[in-house]
Structures are given as structure tokens and as C-alpha cells.
Amino acid sequence: MAKSNILARTGNEAMAEAMRQVNPDVVAAYPITPATEIVQIFASFVADGLVDTEFVPVESEHSAMSACIGAASAGGRVMTGTSSQGLALMAEMLYIAAGLRLPIVLSDVNRALSSPINIHCDHSDTMMVRDSGWIQIFSENAQEAYDNMVQAVKIAEAVKLPVVVTTDGFIISHGMERIEILDDAEVKKFIGDYKPEHYLLNFEKPITVGALDLTDYYFEHKRQEIEAMKASTPVIIAVGSEFGKKTGRSYGLFEKYKMEDAEAVMIAMGSTAGTAKVKIDELRAKGLKAGLLKPRVFRPFPKEEIADALKGAKAVAVMDRSDSMNAQEGPLCLEVKAALYDKAANKPVLNYVYGLGGREIKPEDIGTVFDDLFEASKGKEKPGVSYLGVRE
Amino acid sequence: MNIKEAVKQKELFTGGHRACAGCGAAIVARQVLMAAGPNTVVSNATGCLEVVSTIFPYTAWNVPFIHSAFENAAATISGAEALYQSWRRQGKYDKKVNFIAFGGDGGTYDIGLQSLSGAMERGHNILYVCYNNEAYMNTGVQRSGATPKGADTTTAPVGKVKKGKEQYRKDLTAIMVAHGIPYAAQAIVGNWRDLTSKVEKALSIEGPKFINVFQPCRLGWSYKPELTCEIGRMAVDTCAWPIYEVVNGQYKITKPREKKPIADWLKLQGRFQHLFKPENKALLDDIQHAADRNWEELLKKEAPEKSEK
Numbered sequence: 001m002a003k004s005n006i007l008a009r010t011g012n013e014a015m016a017e018a019m020r021q022v023n024p025d026v027v028a029a030y031p032i033t034p035a036t037e038i039v040q041i042f043a044s045f046v047a048d049g050l051v052d053t054e055f056v057p058v059e060s061e062h063s064a065m066s067a068c069i070g071a072a073s074a075g076g077r078v079m080t081g082t083s084s085q086g087l088a089l090m091a092e093m094l095y096i097a098a099g100l101r102l103p104i105v106l107s108d109v110n111r112a113l114s115s116p117i118n119i120h121c122d123h124s125d126t127m128m129v130r131d132s133g134w135i136q137i138f139s140e141n142a143q144e145a146y147d148n149m150v151q152a153v154k155i156a157e158a159v160k161l162p163v164v165v166t167t168d169g170f171i172i173s174h175g176m177e178r179i180e181i182l183d184d185a186e187v188k189k190f191i192g193d194y195k196p197e198h199y200l201l202n203f204e205k206p207i208t209v210g211a212l213d214l215t216d217y218y219f220e221h222k223r224q225e226i227e228a229m230k231a232s233t234p235v236i237i238a239v240g241s242e243f244g245k246k247t248g249r250s251y252g253l254f255e256k257y258k259m260e261d262a263e264a265v266m267i268a269m270g271s272t273a274g275t276a277k278v279k280i281d282e283l284r285a286k287g288l289k290a291g292l293l294k295p296r297v298f299r300p301f302p303k304e305e306i307a308d309a310l311k312g313a314k315a316v317a318v319m320d321r322s323d324s325m326n327a328q329e330g331p332l333c334l335e336v337k338a339a340l341y342d343k344a345a346n347k348p349v350l351n352y353v354y355g356l357g358g359r360e361i362k363p364e365d366i367g368t369v370f371d372d373l374f375e376a377s378k379g380k381e382k383p384g385v386s387y388l389g390v391r392e
Numbered sequence: 393m394n395i396k397e398a399v400k401q402k403e404l405f406t407g408g409h410r411a412c413a414g415c416g417a418a419i420v421a422r423q424v425l426m427a428a429g430p431n432t433v434v435s436n437a438t439g440c441l442e443v444v445s446t447i448f449p450y451t452a453w454n455v456p457f458i459h460s461a462f463e464n465a466a467a468t469i470s471g472a473e474a475l476y477q478s479w480r481r482q483g484k485y486d487k488k489v490n491f492i493a494f495g496g497d498g499g500t501y502d503i504g505l506q507s508l509s510g511a512m513e514r515g516h517n518i519l520y521v522c523y524n525n526e527a528y529m530n531t532g533v534q535r536s537g538a539t540p541k542g543a544d545t546t547t548a549p550v551g552k553v554k555k556g557k558e559q560y561r562k563d564l565t566a567i568m569v570a571h572g573i574p575y576a577a578q579a580i581v582g583n584w585r586d587l588t589s590k591v592e593k594a595l596s597i598e599g600p601k602f603i604n605v606f607q608p609c610r611l612g613w614s615y616k617p618e619l620t621c622e623i624g625r626m627a628v629d630t631c632a633w634p635i636y637e638v639v640n641g642q643y644k645i646t647k648p649r650e651k652k653p654i655a656d657w658l659k660l661q662g663r664f665q666h667l668f669k670p671e672n673k674a675l676l677d678d679i680q681h682a683a684d685r686n687w688e689e690l691l692k693k694e695a696p697e698k699s700e701k
Contacts, residue, residue: 025478028471054478056470059510063467066507069460070435070471076478078471096460200433200456200472201485208451210459217448 002246004180011172014142014179015081015107015165016041018149020051021187022105025076028056028067033119034169035083035109042081061086065093065104072102073209075199077153080104083169084111087125091132094162098133099225100209103156103163103194106134107149110270110321111169112357120358121169123270124322126298127331133225135163135232136299138269140255142167142177144296147249150182151239153191158239159232161225168271170358182247190246229300236297253302255294256309258284262291264373265310267336268319269295272354272361276319279366290370301335307343314377316340316349317369323353329385348376354388365389393588398426402454409452411444414617416581416607416624418444420523421452421494423584427591428519430455432490433472437465437499440530441523463503466511466520469493473516490595491517497524497538501564505537512571512600519594519601522564525609533612537562540632542679544663545612555666555675560682568602569638575601577637581608582624586646590637597639606633614662623660630657631687636694643694654683 009017016038019027027046029039046055056071058064061082072078082090087108097104112118113125126136137152139145145167152163167173182190198207213221237252244250257277259265268276273294283290293309295302310316318337320330329337333351340349352369355361365388376382404425411418417440425432434457436442442459445452460468469491479485493511495504500522508520527545528534535548541560544550548557568576575594579587587605594601608623610616615623627633629648636645655676658664667676 025482026471026474028474052478052482054474054481056474056514058467058470059506059513063464063470063507063510066460066464066467067471067474070458070468070473071475072471073458073460074433074472074475076475078475092461093464100460200458201476201479201487201489203431203456203487203489206454206456208446208453208457211446211448211451212443212459213448 001248002182002186004182004247006178006180008176009142009179010174010176011142011145011167012037012109012174013041014146015149015167016045017181018146019079020045021182021184022077022079022150022153022191023051024053024079026054026056026068026071026078027080028058028064028071029080030058030061030064030082030086032061032083032086034111034173035081035086035107037173038081038107038109061089062093065090065097068104069093069097069100069102072097072104073100073200075196075201077194078104079106081107081109083109084113084125088113088128091129094129094132094134097162099221101160101225101228103160105149105152105156106162106164108164108166109169109173110166118357119169121171122321122356122358126164126166127322130299130331133161133229134299135161135229135236135297137163137165137297138295139165139167139172140271140273140294142172142175143179143249145172146179146181147243147247147251150187150190151243151251154239155232155236157194158235159228161228161232166270171271180247186246190243233300233302251296253295253297253305254309255296257292257294259291259293259309261289262312263289263314263377264370265291265293265313265315266317266319266366266369266373267293267295267332269298269332270321272319272321275361275363276366279363279370282363283370288370288374295332301339303339306336307339310340311344313347315347315373317373318349318351320351320353321355323356348382350376350382351385352388353385359389361389393427393592401426402430404430404432404454405445406452406454409445410447411440412611412617414610414620416525416609416620417441417496417523419581419620420521420605420607421445423587424492424521424591425455427588428490428492428595431488432492433469435459435465435469435472435493437495437504438462439496439499441494441496443530462499464507465493465495465499465504467507469518470511470514470516473518490519493518493520495520495522496529497522497526498528498536500524501537501562509571512568512573512602515599517598517600519591519603522604523607524604525607525612526561527612529609529612538564541682542664542667542675544666550666555672565602565604569641573600573602574598574640575637577603578606578633578635579603580606580624580628580633580635582621583628583635586635593637612663615660619660623657626657626660630654631683632657634687634690636690643690645690645694651687654680
């Protein structure tokens with residue numbers, strides 16, 4: 001294992017630190033709460049000459065992603081960061097970055113979408129662009145934010161798809177934690193040099209990027225993009241395992257916490273998973289068979305693997321920190337239910353929409369969900385969707 | 393540029409693209425690249441030029457080319473240029489490269505104005521060329537911020553009550569000059585020497601540059617395809633579109649030998665035919681007065697003291 005350095009860092013600082021070590025050729029970014037610090041800290045790295053990066057302080061998030069697309073098409077290793085409305089403004093360009101198969105890495109600090117305007121955490125922003133063709137990786141804490149950012153570069157370049165790594169706004173972005181980071185040289189070795197296959201600055205072989213596809217080619221190109229997303233699963237697993245060998249922290253598609261014999265299983269992403277672990281420890285101490293499945297990779301969605309992991313569960317609660325406004329379940333629950341349909345549709349799946357706009361979720365709230373689950377596992381009827389922690 | 397030498401070069405914007413007969417945008421692309429040479433990266437906003445030149449699996453571009461969206465040709469080229477600066481600084485790249493963005497007037501005056509302004513303010517070493525055909529031609533002749541007053545377009549049509557576009561166009565070149573960029577210019581389709589000289593001059597200067605090329609559109613302006621260059625030149629002679637350059641704030645105007653009435657230019661185009669009905673005389677006069685006023689203002693910018701006398 002490689003030597004690690006122990007630091008106290010917020011989620012934003014951890015992500016900026018990862019970016020410094022990656023030392024991208026270009027960063028184009030625009031400030032937005034609660035992600036501003038990432039860009040700000042990175043700008044200070046540029047000002048102090050700690051990175052080789054050309055920093056482009058653009059006039060909007062739309063231009064941030066446009067400049068990233070220009071730089072990545074030109075042949076560079078490129079990163080950016082944003083949140084909420086910024087990600088929404090980028091949405092058009094996110095689809096284009098993925099369609100052009102550009103390995104851009106973006107840190108998104110999850111924040112609620114307007115309206116009403118709100119600066120606190122929920123997952124609406126990331127969920128809004130879940131079908132944009134970006135690999136999406138969620139982080140539970142600052143350590144995972146750092147680890148995921150480093151791995152994202154390697155994953156993106158291997159499969160030629162962009163990757164977004166998320167943290168939860170304020171909860172992780174501004175919370176100080178103990179983290180371990182690798183030496184700069186180790187990160188450099190882990191990600192290797194980026195060698196683009198086709199790029200604008202290669203005058204030996206001039207290329208046209210972003211040509212017009214009509215009815216005769218569009219479908220084939222999208223089909224290839226779909227295949228790239230499918231093919232990213234083994235790459236994500238391999239990179240996570242290689243990272244584990246270096247650091248002792250291995251990563252897969254999701255984390256299983258006390259799942260071996262769990263009867264009541266909660267599925268939660270991001271910081272809530274940490275809160276759930278505390279509650280599950282309490283329940284386990286009382287002899288209750290509670291467990292957690294924490295999806296790390298939301299895109300590609302690990303359908304088969306999640307269905308297999310839930311085979312032994314008697315009841316499942318899916319925690320959604322956003323709503324699809326479809327008058328049904330939240331986006332994570334829909335994915336989980338679709339996964340279970342083929343393999344293990346024989347159990348109650350309860351959906352809890354919670355924490356919108358940064359509404360706090362405490363261990364007690366998690367406790368009420370497990371109360372429901374244990375009752376549901378004994379056959380008691382429970383509502384399909386509940387709104388946890390809202391005044392009604 | 394020496395025309396005898398230029399024609400011996402490899403075509404950088406080839407024929408076989410699908411532009412209309414008499415399309416001015418294709419002429420702009422070809423002449424700009426003739427002046428810029430092969431070491432050029434091009435970005436292009438969504439629009440006529442992009443649509444006719446890059447229908448997969450074909451491309452008319454023999455230089456590296458990128459199109460990503462409509463409103464961001466300037467942001468996209470600034471990203472490519474940033475990568476170039478980064479690689480140069482890191483000692484990874486030593487070729488000298490020009491970065492040129494092309495956008496129509498819709499993609500430049502309207503939806504792309506913010507990204508253009510941002511790129512100019514940040515000072516990238518790029519040249520932005522607006523091929524200005526005074527409306528959204530790719531989607532079928534809708535009015536834009538560049539459409540002149542009185543023009544017939546599909547979203548400001550001539551009807552029983554309205555007489556085409558009711559507003560004057562905005563002066564985008566002045567807006568670019570106000571950014572304090574080292575080089576801004578207006579040119580036309582129909583004077584290749586003027587356009588290519590301006591491109592060469594722009595590319596010899598470090599920093600952000602802007603050229604607003606007036607581009608007659610045979611479809612949207614409704615005239616015979618062979619008149620494209622003539623209509624461009626007539627715009628200069630009537631001061632409908634003065635050609636000039638602004639180098640570090642200093643104006644230099646290429647004046648017509650004799651300033652002709654703007655009607656001479658308007659009458660060549662279908663989009664202005666309604667102006668010649670007797671009931672629209674006041675509007676025609678207004679357009680002439682506005683052109684006179686703009687011309688006087690421009691002359692003052694070139695030689696402030698002289699014009700005050």
C-alpha cells in the first residue's frame with residue numbers, strides 16, 4: 001500500500017485537493033454556493049503555481065461546460081465543478097459532452113433546484129441530469145469525495161465518458177473531517193498520462209467534432225454511447241479495486257453495510273448513508289436485523305447487482321432526496337423497483353422522500369423508517385410513498 | 393494575401409457542401425480560411441454554415457473543426473485555446489495555431505452574446521467572425537437583433553398593419569469595441585481583398601479579435617443568387633453597412649467614392665419591396681435618415697475633431 005497523509009479537510013477542500021493532484025490541463029468554472037470553494041481553492045493553486053492548469057473563469061456554467069468541451073476536444077485533461085442551478089444551466093452541454101465522448105470530470109455539490117430558491121442539500125440537481133450520459137458517483141463523506149475524484153479521472157478516460165462526482169451540499173462540502181490522501185506522485189502514477197485518440201490540436205489528422213447526424217447515423221452513434229455506459233461497469237469495479245490496493249479503501253458499485261442476514265434493508269445515497277449506519281448499529285445492538293445498501297454509482301445503475309443483494313431482504317426502504325414530480329416514487333425508488341421486477345419482486349418496497357432543500361434527517365428519523373420496515377416485513381400494510389420530516 | 397499564391401493552396405473549406413447557390417456564408421468561411429492558413433482550429437455555432445458543411449459522414453473542413461451548440465462558439469473556442477496555452481506553458485506543444493470561431497448573427501448578436509462577451513473580456517487569443525445575414529436563416533428567416541428596421545422576416549412579417557421589423561438593429565461592432573479589444577472590424581462579402589486583409593491583420597495581433605462580416609443571403613433577402621457580392625458592395629456604397637476597422641480604439645473607415653441613397657441597396661432585395669409602396673414612404677425616409685445619422689456618428693469616431701467643424 002502507498003503511504004497516506006492524514007489531513008483535516010472539508011468536502012470542498014478534499015475535492016480541490018484531488019484536483020490539484022490530478023493537475024488537469026484546463027479547468028473552466030463559475031462560482032455557485034455551496035460549490036464555490038472548490039473553484040476558489042483551485043484558483044489559489046493556479047495563482048501559487050502549484051498546478052500547470054489553464055484556469056478559465058467563465059461568465060456562466062453554460063460557458064464552463066462549453067469551454068470544457070472545447071478543451072477536452074482539443075486533447076486536454078479537463079475538470080470543472082458546480083451545483084444546482086449551475087448544473088441545470090449546463091444541462092444542454094452535459095448531453096453534448098457525453099455524446100462527444102469527452103472524459104471530463106465534474107464535481108457537483110448536491111443542492112436543491114429552484115423554485116423556491118434554496119441553497120441547501122438535496123439530490124434534485126444530479127437527478128435532473130441522470131439521463132445525460134454522464135457516469136454518476138455519489139460520495140458519503142469527504143474521504144469518499146477525494147477518493148472518487150481521483151478514480152473518476154481514470155474511469156472517464158478508460159471508457160470515454162464524462163463523470164460527475166457528487167457530495168451533499170454543506171453537510172459534506174462544508175463539514176470538516178479527517179481524511180487520508182495519497183502523495184502527489186502516487187496520484188500521478190495511479191491516473192497515468194492522458195493520451196487522447198483524436199483531438200483538435202493534432203494537425204497530422206484534422207478532425208471534425210460535432211458533425212450533424214441525421215436519420216441515417218444518429219441512432220448508431222447513440223447506440224455506441226449506450227454501449228459505453230454499459231461497458232463502464234467493469235471498469236468502475238476494476239478502478240475501485242486498484243484504488244483499494246493502494247489505499248486500503250476499495251470501491252465497488254455500492255456498499256453493503258451489515259447486509260449478510262439483514263431482513264430490513266434501507267437504500268440511501270450520500271451523507272444519509274452515514275446517519276443510517278449509526279442507527280443500524282443501535283438496532284443491531286438490540287438484536288434487530290437491519291442493513292444498508294448504499295449505491296455509490298447511480299449511472300450506470302447496477303440493476304442486476306442490487307437485485308441480487310436484496311434477495312434475502314424481507315422489506316426494503318428506498319430513501320429519495322429528490323422527487324420526480326411524477327405523482328409516483330422518487331427516482332432512486334423507481335430504479336430499485338425496476339431492478340427487483342425481474343429477480344425479487346416478492347417483497348414490500350417502501351419509498352421515503354426526505355431532506356428536500358436541506359431538511360435535516362436524524363438517526364431518529366431513520367429509526368421510524370426501520371420501524372415501518374420491520375412491521376411491513378411481518379405483513380403490515382404501509383404507504384408506498386411517505387414524505388419524511390415534512391409538516392403536513 | 394497574394395491571390396495568385398492563395399489559389400494554389402489546398403482548399404481549407406472545400407466545395408461539395410450543401411449551401412444554397414450564391415450563399416455568402418460559404419464565401420466567408422472559404423476566404424477567412426484562405427487568409428488564416430492550415431494551422432487553424434475552427435469552432436462554429438449551430439446554424440447554416442455548420443449544417444451545410446458537416447453532414448455526417450462528410451465534412452467540408454480541412455482544418456480541425458468543432459461544433460458543440462448554438463450559443464457557445466466563443467466559449468468553445470476559448471476552451472480549445474486555453475488547452476493550447478496550457479500545453480505551450482507545459483512545453484508539450486510548439487506549433488503556432490490560430491483559433492477562429494464562426495457564428496451567424498443569431499448565434500452572435502442574440503443567443504451567443506453572453507459567451508462572446510465573456511470570451512472577449514477574458515482576453516483569449518481568438519478571432520470571432522460573425523457571418524451576419526441579418527436574420528435566423530437556418531430556421532427560416534426569423535428576425536434577430538441584427539435584422540434592420542423595415543425588413544420582412546417570418547417572425548416580424550409585413551402584414552396588413554405591421555411593416556416588417558419595427559426596431560433598429562443593435563450595433564454589435566460598437567459593443568465589441570467597448571470591450572477594449574485590440575482589433576474589431578466590419579467587412580462584407582463581395583470584397584475579398586478587404587476581408588482577407590482584415591483576417592490577416594487580426595491574426596497578427598495577440599488577444600481577442602472580432603470581425604462582423606455582412607453576408608447577403610439569397611434565400612432570406614430574396615434576390616437572384618448571382619447578386620450576392622454586388623449586394624454586399626452596394627451596402628458599402630449606400631452606407632447600409634460601412635466597412636472599417638478599429639485597431640486599439642482607432643477607427644479607420646473605407647469610405648465609398650460617392651455615398652448613394654439607401655434605396656439603391658434596398659430595392660435589390662425582396663425583403664424590402666414593401667418599402668417602395670407610396671404609403672410606406674415615411675418608413676423609407678426614416679431608414680435613410682437613420683443610415684445618414686449612423687454614418688455621421690461613425691465619421692466622428694474616426695476623426696472626432698474634423699467632423700465637429
